[in-house]
Amino acid sequence: TDVPHTRNFCIIAHVDHGKTTLSDRLLEYTNTVAHRVMTDQHLDSMDLEKERGITIKSHPVTMLYPAKDGISYRLNLMDTPGHVDFSYEVSRSLAACEGAVLLIDAAQGVEAQTVANAHLAFSQNLKVIPVINKIDLPSANLELCLQQLEDILAIPSDEAILASGKAGIGISDILEAVVARVPPPRWTNYPQTRALVFDSLYDSYRGVIAYARVFSGSLKAGDMVELMSNGVRTEVKEVGVFTPKMQKVAELDAGAVGYFVSNIKDPAEIKTGDTVTLSQRRATEMLPGYKEVRPMVFCGLYPVESSDYEKLKAAVGRLRLNDAAFVYQQESSIALGFGFRCGFLGLLHMEIIQERIRREHDVDIISTYPSVVYHVVKHDGVVIEVDNPVNLPDPGTIIEIREPMIKAAIHIPNDAMGDILSLVMEKRGLVDHTDTLDATRVMLSCSLPLNEILVDFNDRLKSVTHGYGSMDYELGEYRAADLVKMEILVNADPVDAFATIVHRDKAEGKGRALCEKLADIIPPQMFKVAIQAAIGGKIIARDNVREMRKDVTSKCYGGDISRKRKLLDKQKEGKKKMKQFGRVSIPSDAFIKVLKTN
Numbered sequence: 375t376d377v378p379h380t381r382n383f384c385i386i387a388h389v390d391h392g393k394t395t396l397s398d399r400l401l402e403y404t405n406t407v408a409h410r411v412m413t414d415q416h417l418d419s420m421d422l423e424k425e426r427g428i429t430i431k432s433h434p435v436t437m438l439y440p441a442k443d444g445i446s447y448r449l450n451l452m453d454t455p456g457h458v459d460f461s462y463e464v465s466r467s468l469a470a471c472e473g474a475v476l477l478i479d480a481a482q483g484v485e486a487q488t489v490a491n492a493h494l495a496f497s498q499n500l501k502v503i504p505v506i507n508k509i510d511l512p513s514a515n516l517e518l519c520l521q522q523l524e525d526i527l528a529i530p531s532d533e534a535i536l537a538s539g540k541a542g543i544g545i546s547d548i549l550e551a552v553v554a555r556v557p558p559p560r561w562t563n564y565p566q567t568r569a570l571v572f573d574s575l576y577d578s579y580r581g582v583i584a585y586a587r588v589f590s591g592s593l594k595a596g597d598m599v600e601l602m603s604n605g606v607r608t609e610v611k612e613v614g615v616f617t618p619k620m621q622k623v624a625e626l627d628a629g630a631v632g633y634f635v636s637n638i639k640d641p642a643e644i645k646t647g648d649t650v651t652l653s654q655r656r657a658t659e660m661l662p663g664y665k666e667v668r669p670m671v672f673c674g675l676y677p678v679e680s681s682d683y684e685k686l687k688a689a690v691g692r693l694r695l696n697d698a699a700f701v702y703q704q705e706s707s708i709a710l711g712f713g714f715r716c717g718f719l720g721l722l723h724m725e726i727i728q729e730r731i732r733r734e735h736d737v738d739i740i741s742t743y744p745s746v747v748y749h750v751v752k753h754d755g756v757v758i759e760v761d762n763p764v765n766l767p768d769p770g771t772i773i774e775i776r777e778p779m780i781k782a783a784i785h786i787p788n789d790a791m792g793d794i795l796s797l798v799m800e801k802r803g804l805v806d807h808t809d810t811l812d813a814t815r816v817m818l819s820c821s822l823p824l825n826e827i828l829v830d831f832n833d834r835l836k837s838v839t840h841g842y843g844s845m846d847y848e849l850g851e852y853r854a855a856d857l858v859k860m861e862i863l864v865n866a867d868p869v870d871a872f873a874t875i876v877h878r879d880k881a882e883g884k885g886r887a888l889c890e891k892l893a894d895i896i897p898p899q900m901f902k903v904a905i906q907a908a909i910g911g912k913i914i915a916r917d918n919v920r921e922m923r924k925d926v927t928s929k930c931y932g933g934d935i936s937r938k939r940k941l942l943d944k945q946k947e948g949k950k951k952m953k954q955f956g957r958v959s960i961p962s963d964a965f966i967k968v969l970k971t972n
């Protein structure tokens with residue numbers, strides 16, 4: 375590598391501030407991707423990403439840029455996900471760079487993830503190049519953006535570049551700034567080979583393909599390497615760069631960004647953030663910042679048609695291969711049959727995986743209510759982790775239940791303050807402090823139980839602020855709370871799919887709503903069937919399923935035989951999908967309907 379003439383940088387931004395559009399423009403400008411093969415958004419390859427407009431996976435790309443100083447520079451651009459669920463992935467992509475282009479939508483100004491991403495970049499000592507993007511918009515407010523840059527991010531406004539990815543304004547200024555302001559690759563003098571794994575991809579023929587930034591030394595085919603977090607050793611089969619297609623090269627050396635293929639077939643063995651070194655001449659210290667990522671949100675996923683179980687199994691297995699942060703294990707439920715307990719980084723991650731199962735694997739699925747991971751302190755002093763309400767031990771054996779908290783930074787227009795304060799209160803949150811961002815906006819720093827923001831917090835934030843509110847959060851500590859397991863009983867039998875862990879104060883309201891919904895959706899029965907919500911045996915809400923008025927089968931007696939047979943066949947068909955609760959049979963799609971309408 376020509377270290378002095380290499381620059382590794384990324385683009386960071388709040389969601390929708392135009393990262394993909396600008397990246398594409400850079401590729402086009404440097405002729406990395408020929409104009410004609412440029413699809414609208416080249417870097418977002420997954421369909422789903424396109425639709426949601428969210429970059430999920432980091433795709434690095436190497437560009438050659440002939441700068442105004444007459445020298446050709448090699449620019450490695452890392453794409454980064456913008457959403458809170460993927461902040462560890464963002465931080466690993468940043469760790470592979472020396473600089474970051476920070477995009478700010480000229481019409482939106484600085485938002486929650488602009489700040490969070492900028493702080494991540496500062497904390498990794500990256501050179502930050504501020505770019506006010508979308509200046510072609512009639513609603514662009516440059517003055518406000520420049521002011522916010524100084525006030526909120528403490529970046530001198532004269533460093534800002536004005537640009538529009540869409541209209542192609544300021545593109546060469548950005549590339550020149552990357553060359554001039556971002557330092558060449560750092561830490562190249564470390565005596566042994568160290569490379570940072572910042573992502574990976576699963577290929578059914580070649581196994582795991584790890585994306586790596588080499589800091590010192592080199593990697594080439596035939597090297598025996600070791601992953602420093604877990605001591606796994608493997609042989610490098612191939613190394614290459616992204617053009618953006620993967621292209622095999624002889625060697626990746628200090629400062630380079632590329633990929634390597636090894637003998638590793640199990641994606642769980644190569645973790646994002648890990649350091650790769652040579653087994654013969656091992657480095658003694660890992661590159662900084664490695665962290666185990668652990669799933670924070672769990673739910674059960676079940677096929678709507680039980681015959682789709684094998685298909686679902688194949689689907690989760692495949693998804694896991696490309697996403698080490700997604701975990702699953704088999705489980706079964708009385709109400710829903712066989713399925714999987716799945717763990718995700720956050721709610722968005724959960725939605726994306728569910729969507730991909732439906733779409734790419736064509737399996738109709740239903741999910742149970744999401745749950746966080748609780749810490750349960752038992753009388754014998756043992757602390758256990760519970761991610762499924764069904765597994766909560768008997769209340770008599772529990773001293774306390776602790777729940778995960780988050781620290782949220784919520785950016786809102788001043789006039790939404792009252793509504794947001796009540797929303798935070800309703801979600802059992804506390805506002806730690808408020809900061810004025812500028813004449814029209816404030817930032818609230820709050821602590822909230824993670825569990826409470828799982829379902830509708832973000833939607834409500836958006837609706838109360840007419841789309842101008844934004845939030846970023848990081849995990850805080852665990853805190854004890856008055857939490858209880860609430861069960862839903864059908865004819866006195868608990869239905870496992872509806873068990874939840876809730877705050878005692880909220881149990882009754884939630885219980886009543888669920889009972890009502892179930893009573894409404896379950897078809898009329900021959901006799902009275904009670905639907906009850908209970909906490910540890912104590913009934914807190916109740917409703918009844920409607921009773922059937924007349925006996926439908928009686929009118930068949932003496933009737934024509936083929937009609938009778940048809941009815942029997944129909945009944946048989948129906949029986950397969952019935953779940954038995956004491957004397958009561960309930961079609962499983964009733965449960966599915968209730969879970970769907972939540």
Ligand code: GTP
Nearest residue numbers: 389390391392393394395427428429508538539540
């Ligand atoms: P995420 O991947 O979701 O973080 O989005 P992104 O930051 O990559 O934004 P993307 O490039 O997908 O652009 C978001 C929206 O803004 C799209 O509708 C773009 O067409 C539009 N957009 C991007 N750049 C510009 C620009 O310079 N001017 C205008 N007017 N619109 C732009």
